[in-house]
Amino acid sequence: MLKRLVILAVLSLSSLMLSGCLVGEGKYLKKVEEADNLSKELTTLQEKYSALSSENEGLKGALAKLKDEAAGLAQDKEKLTADNRELQQVLQAKSDSLSQNIVELRQKVSQLEAENARLKADIASTQKAKEEQVREVSKTYEDLLDKMKGEIAQGQVTISELKGKLTVNMVDAILFDSGKAEVKPAGMDLLQKVVEILKDVKDKAIRIEGHTDNVQIVGNLAKRFPTNWELSSARAINVTRFLQSRGIDPAVLSAVAYGEYHPVAPNDTDEGKAKNRRIEIILVPKDAP
Known part of the structure:
Protein backbone atom coordinates (compact mmCIF):
# COMPACT_ATOMS: atom_id res chain seq x y z
CA MET A 1 0.00 0.00 0.00
CA LEU A 2 2.84 2.24 0.86
CA LYS A 3 4.55 1.29 -2.33
CA ARG A 4 1.45 2.20 -4.23
CA LEU A 5 1.28 5.48 -2.57
CA VAL A 6 4.91 6.21 -3.45
CA ILE A 7 4.25 5.31 -6.99
CA LEU A 8 1.23 7.55 -7.08
CA ALA A 9 3.25 10.33 -5.53
CA VAL A 10 5.99 9.97 -8.08
CA LEU A 11 3.51 9.94 -10.91
CA SER A 12 1.81 12.99 -9.52
CA LEU A 13 5.15 14.74 -9.13
CA SER A 14 6.14 13.85 -12.68
CA SER A 15 2.84 15.08 -13.96
CA LEU A 16 3.27 18.28 -12.16
CA MET A 17 6.80 18.72 -13.49
CA LEU A 18 5.70 17.97 -17.05
CA SER A 19 2.79 20.35 -16.76
CA GLY A 20 5.12 23.08 -15.47
CA CYS A 21 7.51 22.55 -18.35
CA LEU A 22 4.74 22.82 -20.88
CA VAL A 23 3.53 26.06 -19.37
CA GLY A 24 7.01 27.56 -19.38
CA GLU A 25 7.64 26.62 -22.98
CA GLY A 26 4.41 28.32 -24.10
CA LYS A 27 5.33 31.49 -22.38
CA TYR A 28 8.77 31.37 -23.91
CA LEU A 29 7.45 30.93 -27.41
CA LYS A 30 5.04 33.75 -26.82
CA LYS A 31 7.86 36.00 -25.66
CA VAL A 32 9.97 35.02 -28.62
CA GLU A 33 7.11 35.92 -30.93
CA GLU A 34 6.62 39.20 -29.17
CA ALA A 35 10.33 39.92 -29.48
CA ASP A 36 10.25 39.17 -33.21
CA ASN A 37 7.30 41.45 -33.63
CA LEU A 38 8.99 44.17 -31.68
CA SER A 39 12.15 43.70 -33.71
CA LYS A 40 10.18 43.95 -36.92
CA GLU A 41 8.34 47.01 -35.64
CA LEU A 42 11.65 48.52 -34.58
CA THR A 43 13.07 47.92 -38.03
CA THR A 44 10.00 49.49 -39.61
CA LEU A 45 10.19 52.41 -37.29
CA GLN A 46 13.90 52.84 -37.97
CA GLU A 47 13.21 52.78 -41.70
CA LYS A 48 10.37 55.26 -41.24
CA TYR A 49 12.62 57.40 -39.04
CA SER A 50 15.34 57.32 -41.67
CA ALA A 51 12.83 58.30 -44.40
CA LEU A 52 11.37 61.03 -42.23
CA SER A 53 14.86 62.27 -41.41
CA SER A 54 15.71 62.44 -45.10
CA GLU A 55 12.41 64.17 -45.77
CA ASN A 56 13.10 66.56 -42.91
CA GLU A 57 16.52 67.41 -44.32
CA GLY A 58 14.94 67.99 -47.69
CA LEU A 59 12.26 70.17 -46.18
CA LYS A 60 14.88 72.11 -44.25
CA GLY A 61 16.84 72.66 -47.48
CA ALA A 62 13.68 73.72 -49.30
CA LEU A 63 12.82 76.04 -46.42
CA ALA A 64 16.31 77.56 -46.49
CA LYS A 65 16.03 78.00 -50.27
CA LEU A 66 12.63 79.58 -49.90
CA LYS A 67 14.02 81.90 -47.21
CA ASP A 68 16.88 82.87 -49.56
CA GLU A 69 14.41 83.46 -52.38
CA ALA A 70 12.19 85.43 -50.04
CA ALA A 71 15.15 87.54 -49.01
CA GLY A 72 16.03 88.09 -52.65
CA LEU A 73 12.44 88.98 -53.42
CA ALA A 74 12.43 91.39 -50.53
CA GLN A 75 15.56 93.05 -51.91
CA ASP A 76 14.02 93.13 -55.37
CA LYS A 77 10.85 94.59 -53.90
CA GLU A 78 12.83 97.24 -52.07
CA LYS A 79 14.76 98.06 -55.27
CA LEU A 80 11.56 98.14 -57.30
CA THR A 81 9.99 100.40 -54.69
CA ALA A 82 12.99 102.74 -54.88
CA ASP A 83 12.91 102.61 -58.69
CA ASN A 84 9.19 103.29 -58.62
CA ARG A 85 9.70 106.32 -56.39
CA GLU A 86 12.44 107.58 -58.68
CA LEU A 87 10.26 106.95 -61.73
CA GLN A 88 7.37 108.80 -60.09
CA GLN A 89 9.69 111.71 -59.36
CA VAL A 90 10.91 111.72 -62.98
CA LEU A 91 7.36 111.49 -64.29
CA GLN A 92 6.25 114.27 -61.97
CA ALA A 93 9.14 116.44 -63.13
CA LYS A 94 8.29 115.72 -66.76
CA SER A 95 4.63 116.36 -66.07
CA ASP A 96 5.49 119.70 -64.48
CA SER A 97 7.76 120.53 -67.42
CA LEU A 98 5.09 119.53 -69.93
CA SER A 99 2.50 121.55 -68.06
CA GLN A 100 4.80 124.57 -68.17
CA ASN A 101 5.44 123.97 -71.88
CA ILE A 102 1.71 123.73 -72.51
CA VAL A 103 1.13 127.02 -70.71
CA GLU A 104 3.90 128.67 -72.72
CA LEU A 105 2.64 127.18 -76.00
CA ARG A 106 -0.88 128.36 -75.26
CA GLN A 107 0.49 131.85 -74.69
CA LYS A 108 2.45 131.65 -77.95
CA VAL A 109 -0.60 130.34 -79.81
CA SER A 110 -2.63 133.21 -78.41
CA GLN A 111 0.05 135.66 -79.46
CA LEU A 112 0.29 134.10 -82.93
CA GLU A 113 -3.48 134.21 -83.33
CA ALA A 114 -3.45 137.89 -82.42
CA GLU A 115 -0.49 138.47 -84.75
CA ASN A 116 -2.22 136.57 -87.58
CA ALA A 117 -5.37 138.58 -87.07
CA ARG A 118 -3.33 141.78 -87.24
CA LEU A 119 -1.49 140.55 -90.34
CA LYS A 120 -4.75 139.61 -92.02
CA ALA A 121 -6.06 143.08 -91.28
CA ASP A 122 -2.82 144.60 -92.63
CA ILE A 123 -3.00 142.41 -95.73
CA ALA A 124 -6.60 143.39 -96.30
CA SER A 125 -5.71 147.05 -95.83
CA THR A 126 -2.66 146.74 -98.09
CA GLN A 127 -4.66 144.87 -100.70
CA LYS A 128 -7.32 147.53 -100.58
CA ALA A 129 -4.68 150.25 -100.93
CA LYS A 130 -3.05 148.34 -103.78
CA GLU A 131 -6.36 147.95 -105.56
CA GLU A 132 -6.95 151.66 -105.06
CA GLN A 133 -3.53 152.42 -106.52
CA VAL A 134 -4.21 150.13 -109.47
CA ARG A 135 -7.51 151.88 -110.06
CA GLU A 136 -5.73 155.23 -109.81
CA VAL A 137 -3.03 154.14 -112.25
CA SER A 138 -5.66 152.73 -114.59
CA LYS A 139 -7.56 156.02 -114.47
CA THR A 140 -4.33 157.94 -115.10
CA TYR A 141 -3.59 155.60 -117.99
CA GLU A 142 -7.02 156.18 -119.50
CA ASP A 143 -6.74 159.96 -118.99
CA LEU A 144 -3.32 160.02 -120.69
CA LEU A 145 -4.62 157.93 -123.57
CA ASP A 146 -7.47 160.40 -124.03
CA LYS A 147 -5.24 163.45 -123.60
Whole structure:
Protein backbone atom coordinates (compact mmCIF):
# COMPACT_ATOMS: atom_id res chain seq x y z
CA MET A 1 0.00 0.00 0.00
CA LEU A 2 2.84 2.24 0.86
CA LYS A 3 4.55 1.29 -2.33
CA ARG A 4 1.45 2.20 -4.23
CA LEU A 5 1.28 5.48 -2.57
CA VAL A 6 4.91 6.21 -3.45
CA ILE A 7 4.25 5.31 -6.99
CA LEU A 8 1.23 7.55 -7.08
CA ALA A 9 3.25 10.33 -5.53
CA VAL A 10 5.99 9.97 -8.08
CA LEU A 11 3.51 9.94 -10.91
CA SER A 12 1.81 12.99 -9.52
CA LEU A 13 5.15 14.74 -9.13
CA SER A 14 6.14 13.85 -12.68
CA SER A 15 2.84 15.08 -13.96
CA LEU A 16 3.27 18.28 -12.16
CA MET A 17 6.80 18.72 -13.49
CA LEU A 18 5.70 17.97 -17.05
CA SER A 19 2.79 20.35 -16.76
CA GLY A 20 5.12 23.08 -15.47
CA CYS A 21 7.51 22.55 -18.35
CA LEU A 22 4.74 22.82 -20.88
CA VAL A 23 3.53 26.06 -19.37
CA GLY A 24 7.01 27.56 -19.38
CA GLU A 25 7.64 26.62 -22.98
CA GLY A 26 4.41 28.32 -24.10
CA LYS A 27 5.33 31.49 -22.38
CA TYR A 28 8.77 31.37 -23.91
CA LEU A 29 7.45 30.93 -27.41
CA LYS A 30 5.04 33.75 -26.82
CA LYS A 31 7.86 36.00 -25.66
CA VAL A 32 9.97 35.02 -28.62
CA GLU A 33 7.11 35.92 -30.93
CA GLU A 34 6.62 39.20 -29.17
CA ALA A 35 10.33 39.92 -29.48
CA ASP A 36 10.25 39.17 -33.21
CA ASN A 37 7.30 41.45 -33.63
CA LEU A 38 8.99 44.17 -31.68
CA SER A 39 12.15 43.70 -33.71
CA LYS A 40 10.18 43.95 -36.92
CA GLU A 41 8.34 47.01 -35.64
CA LEU A 42 11.65 48.52 -34.58
CA THR A 43 13.07 47.92 -38.03
CA THR A 44 10.00 49.49 -39.61
CA LEU A 45 10.19 52.41 -37.29
CA GLN A 46 13.90 52.84 -37.97
CA GLU A 47 13.21 52.78 -41.70
CA LYS A 48 10.37 55.26 -41.24
CA TYR A 49 12.62 57.40 -39.04
CA SER A 50 15.34 57.32 -41.67
CA ALA A 51 12.83 58.30 -44.40
CA LEU A 52 11.37 61.03 -42.23
CA SER A 53 14.86 62.27 -41.41
CA SER A 54 15.71 62.44 -45.10
CA GLU A 55 12.41 64.17 -45.77
CA ASN A 56 13.10 66.56 -42.91
CA GLU A 57 16.52 67.41 -44.32
CA GLY A 58 14.94 67.99 -47.69
CA LEU A 59 12.26 70.17 -46.18
CA LYS A 60 14.88 72.11 -44.25
CA GLY A 61 16.84 72.66 -47.48
CA ALA A 62 13.68 73.72 -49.30
CA LEU A 63 12.82 76.04 -46.42
CA ALA A 64 16.31 77.56 -46.49
CA LYS A 65 16.03 78.00 -50.27
CA LEU A 66 12.63 79.58 -49.90
CA LYS A 67 14.02 81.90 -47.21
CA ASP A 68 16.88 82.87 -49.56
CA GLU A 69 14.41 83.46 -52.38
CA ALA A 70 12.19 85.43 -50.04
CA ALA A 71 15.15 87.54 -49.01
CA GLY A 72 16.03 88.09 -52.65
CA LEU A 73 12.44 88.98 -53.42
CA ALA A 74 12.43 91.39 -50.53
CA GLN A 75 15.56 93.05 -51.91
CA ASP A 76 14.02 93.13 -55.37
CA LYS A 77 10.85 94.59 -53.90
CA GLU A 78 12.83 97.24 -52.07
CA LYS A 79 14.76 98.06 -55.27
CA LEU A 80 11.56 98.14 -57.30
CA THR A 81 9.99 100.40 -54.69
CA ALA A 82 12.99 102.74 -54.88
CA ASP A 83 12.91 102.61 -58.69
CA ASN A 84 9.19 103.29 -58.62
CA ARG A 85 9.70 106.32 -56.39
CA GLU A 86 12.44 107.58 -58.68
CA LEU A 87 10.26 106.95 -61.73
CA GLN A 88 7.37 108.80 -60.09
CA GLN A 89 9.69 111.71 -59.36
CA VAL A 90 10.91 111.72 -62.98
CA LEU A 91 7.36 111.49 -64.29
CA GLN A 92 6.25 114.27 -61.97
CA ALA A 93 9.14 116.44 -63.13
CA LYS A 94 8.29 115.72 -66.76
CA SER A 95 4.63 116.36 -66.07
CA ASP A 96 5.49 119.70 -64.48
CA SER A 97 7.76 120.53 -67.42
CA LEU A 98 5.09 119.53 -69.93
CA SER A 99 2.50 121.55 -68.06
CA GLN A 100 4.80 124.57 -68.17
CA ASN A 101 5.44 123.97 -71.88
CA ILE A 102 1.71 123.73 -72.51
CA VAL A 103 1.13 127.02 -70.71
CA GLU A 104 3.90 128.67 -72.72
CA LEU A 105 2.64 127.18 -76.00
CA ARG A 106 -0.88 128.36 -75.26
CA GLN A 107 0.49 131.85 -74.69
CA LYS A 108 2.45 131.65 -77.95
CA VAL A 109 -0.60 130.34 -79.81
CA SER A 110 -2.63 133.21 -78.41
CA GLN A 111 0.05 135.66 -79.46
CA LEU A 112 0.29 134.10 -82.93
CA GLU A 113 -3.48 134.21 -83.33
CA ALA A 114 -3.45 137.89 -82.42
CA GLU A 115 -0.49 138.47 -84.75
CA ASN A 116 -2.22 136.57 -87.58
CA ALA A 117 -5.37 138.58 -87.07
CA ARG A 118 -3.33 141.78 -87.24
CA LEU A 119 -1.49 140.55 -90.34
CA LYS A 120 -4.75 139.61 -92.02
CA ALA A 121 -6.06 143.08 -91.28
CA ASP A 122 -2.82 144.60 -92.63
CA ILE A 123 -3.00 142.41 -95.73
CA ALA A 124 -6.60 143.39 -96.30
CA SER A 125 -5.71 147.05 -95.83
CA THR A 126 -2.66 146.74 -98.09
CA GLN A 127 -4.66 144.87 -100.70
CA LYS A 128 -7.32 147.53 -100.58
CA ALA A 129 -4.68 150.25 -100.93
CA LYS A 130 -3.05 148.34 -103.78
CA GLU A 131 -6.36 147.95 -105.56
CA GLU A 132 -6.95 151.66 -105.06
CA GLN A 133 -3.53 152.42 -106.52
CA VAL A 134 -4.21 150.13 -109.47
CA ARG A 135 -7.51 151.88 -110.06
CA GLU A 136 -5.73 155.23 -109.81
CA VAL A 137 -3.03 154.14 -112.25
CA SER A 138 -5.66 152.73 -114.59
CA LYS A 139 -7.56 156.02 -114.47
CA THR A 140 -4.33 157.94 -115.10
CA TYR A 141 -3.59 155.60 -117.99
CA GLU A 142 -7.02 156.18 -119.50
CA ASP A 143 -6.74 159.96 -118.99
CA LEU A 144 -3.32 160.02 -120.69
CA LEU A 145 -4.62 157.93 -123.57
CA ASP A 146 -7.47 160.40 -124.03
CA LYS A 147 -5.24 163.45 -123.60
CA MET A 148 -2.56 162.27 -126.03
CA LYS A 149 -4.55 160.32 -128.56
CA GLY A 150 -3.29 162.62 -131.34
CA GLU A 151 0.39 162.08 -130.49
CA ILE A 152 -0.27 158.38 -129.98
CA ALA A 153 -1.90 158.18 -133.40
CA GLN A 154 1.17 159.86 -134.97
CA GLY A 155 3.52 157.39 -133.25
CA GLN A 156 5.19 160.12 -131.19
CA VAL A 157 3.98 158.72 -127.85
CA THR A 158 3.25 155.23 -126.54
CA ILE A 159 1.64 154.55 -123.18
CA SER A 160 1.75 151.20 -121.39
CA GLU A 161 0.55 149.88 -118.05
CA LEU A 162 1.79 146.71 -116.35
CA LYS A 163 1.30 145.62 -112.74
CA GLY A 164 0.73 149.12 -111.42
CA LYS A 165 3.62 150.59 -113.43
CA LEU A 166 2.63 153.19 -116.03
CA THR A 167 5.11 154.27 -118.71
CA VAL A 168 4.82 157.25 -121.08
CA ASN A 169 7.35 156.77 -123.89
CA MET A 170 8.12 159.91 -125.97
CA VAL A 171 10.42 159.92 -128.98
CA ASP A 172 13.11 162.56 -128.62
CA ALA A 173 12.16 164.34 -131.84
CA ILE A 174 8.95 165.71 -130.32
CA LEU A 175 10.82 167.07 -127.27
CA PHE A 176 14.26 168.12 -128.52
CA ASP A 177 15.94 169.44 -131.60
CA SER A 178 18.73 167.26 -132.94
CA GLY A 179 21.86 167.38 -130.77
CA LYS A 180 20.22 169.53 -128.10
CA ALA A 181 19.01 168.86 -124.56
CA GLU A 182 16.66 171.84 -124.09
CA VAL A 183 12.95 171.04 -124.36
CA LYS A 184 11.53 172.80 -127.42
CA PRO A 185 8.11 174.54 -127.39
CA ALA A 186 6.25 171.64 -129.02
CA GLY A 187 7.77 169.36 -126.39
CA MET A 188 6.64 171.70 -123.63
CA ASP A 189 3.08 171.57 -124.95
CA LEU A 190 3.21 167.79 -124.87
CA LEU A 191 4.74 167.71 -121.39
CA GLN A 192 2.08 170.13 -120.17
CA LYS A 193 -0.56 167.56 -121.10
CA VAL A 194 1.32 165.06 -118.96
CA VAL A 195 1.51 167.57 -116.08
CA GLU A 196 -2.25 168.12 -116.14
CA ILE A 197 -2.78 164.42 -115.60
CA LEU A 198 0.09 163.67 -113.21
CA LYS A 199 -0.42 166.60 -110.85
CA ASP A 200 -3.42 164.85 -109.30
CA VAL A 201 -1.67 161.49 -108.88
CA LYS A 202 -0.95 160.57 -105.26
CA ASP A 203 1.36 158.05 -103.61
CA LYS A 204 3.40 157.57 -106.77
CA ALA A 205 6.98 158.35 -107.69
CA ILE A 206 7.71 159.79 -111.13
CA ARG A 207 10.95 158.66 -112.74
CA ILE A 208 12.23 160.37 -115.90
CA GLU A 209 14.60 158.18 -117.91
CA GLY A 210 16.84 159.42 -120.72
CA HIS A 211 17.81 157.00 -123.55
CA THR A 212 19.80 157.34 -126.79
CA ASP A 213 20.81 155.21 -129.76
CA ASN A 214 24.34 153.87 -130.08
CA VAL A 215 25.65 156.56 -132.43
CA GLN A 216 28.64 158.20 -130.78
CA ILE A 217 28.72 161.99 -130.41
CA VAL A 218 31.40 163.68 -132.53
CA GLY A 219 32.46 167.17 -133.56
CA ASN A 220 31.77 170.31 -131.59
CA LEU A 221 28.80 168.66 -129.87
CA ALA A 222 31.19 166.25 -128.14
CA LYS A 223 32.63 169.20 -126.21
CA ARG A 224 29.28 169.60 -124.45
CA PHE A 225 28.24 165.95 -124.43
CA PRO A 226 31.34 163.72 -124.52
CA THR A 227 29.19 160.56 -124.61
CA ASN A 228 25.57 159.52 -124.83
CA TRP A 229 25.56 159.35 -121.03
CA GLU A 230 25.82 163.11 -120.77
CA LEU A 231 23.23 163.71 -123.50
CA SER A 232 20.64 161.32 -122.00
CA SER A 233 21.30 162.74 -118.54
CA ALA A 234 20.88 166.38 -119.62
CA ARG A 235 17.62 165.61 -121.43
CA ALA A 236 16.18 163.65 -118.48
CA ILE A 237 17.12 166.43 -116.05
CA ASN A 238 15.60 169.16 -118.23
CA VAL A 239 12.31 167.26 -118.51
CA THR A 240 12.36 166.75 -114.72
CA ARG A 241 12.95 170.46 -114.12
CA PHE A 242 10.10 171.33 -116.48
CA LEU A 243 7.69 169.06 -114.56
CA GLN A 244 8.81 170.67 -111.32
CA SER A 245 8.34 174.16 -112.73
CA ARG A 246 4.75 173.28 -113.60
CA GLY A 247 3.79 172.21 -110.11
CA ILE A 248 4.87 168.58 -109.77
CA ASP A 249 6.28 167.93 -106.28
CA PRO A 250 10.08 167.56 -106.68
CA ALA A 251 10.09 165.05 -103.82
CA VAL A 252 8.44 162.48 -106.10
CA LEU A 253 10.67 163.26 -109.13
CA SER A 254 13.92 161.57 -110.14
CA ALA A 255 16.06 161.67 -113.29
CA VAL A 256 17.97 158.67 -114.62
CA ALA A 257 20.38 158.43 -117.58
CA TYR A 258 20.74 155.11 -119.42
CA GLY A 259 22.51 156.36 -122.53
CA GLU A 260 22.52 153.70 -125.25
CA TYR A 261 22.44 150.72 -122.88
CA HIS A 262 18.68 150.05 -122.59
CA PRO A 263 17.55 149.87 -126.22
CA VAL A 264 13.99 148.85 -127.12
CA ALA A 265 14.84 148.11 -130.76
CA PRO A 266 17.92 147.07 -132.76
CA ASN A 267 20.24 149.96 -133.67
CA ASP A 268 20.97 148.60 -137.13
CA THR A 269 18.17 150.61 -138.81
CA ASP A 270 17.13 154.26 -138.74
CA GLU A 271 13.72 153.24 -137.47
CA GLY A 272 15.24 151.24 -134.61
CA LYS A 273 17.58 154.10 -133.68
CA ALA A 274 14.64 156.53 -133.64
CA LYS A 275 12.77 154.27 -131.18
CA ASN A 276 15.80 154.08 -128.92
CA ARG A 277 16.17 157.89 -128.73
CA ARG A 278 13.46 158.54 -126.19
CA ILE A 279 12.33 159.94 -122.86
CA GLU A 280 10.30 157.68 -120.60
CA ILE A 281 8.14 159.07 -117.81
CA ILE A 282 7.35 156.22 -115.43
CA LEU A 283 4.91 156.10 -112.53
CA VAL A 284 5.90 153.59 -109.87
CA PRO A 285 5.00 152.99 -106.21
CA LYS A 286 7.05 155.24 -103.94
CA ASP A 287 8.81 152.30 -102.33
CA ALA A 288 9.76 150.67 -105.66
CA PRO A 289 13.45 150.64 -106.69
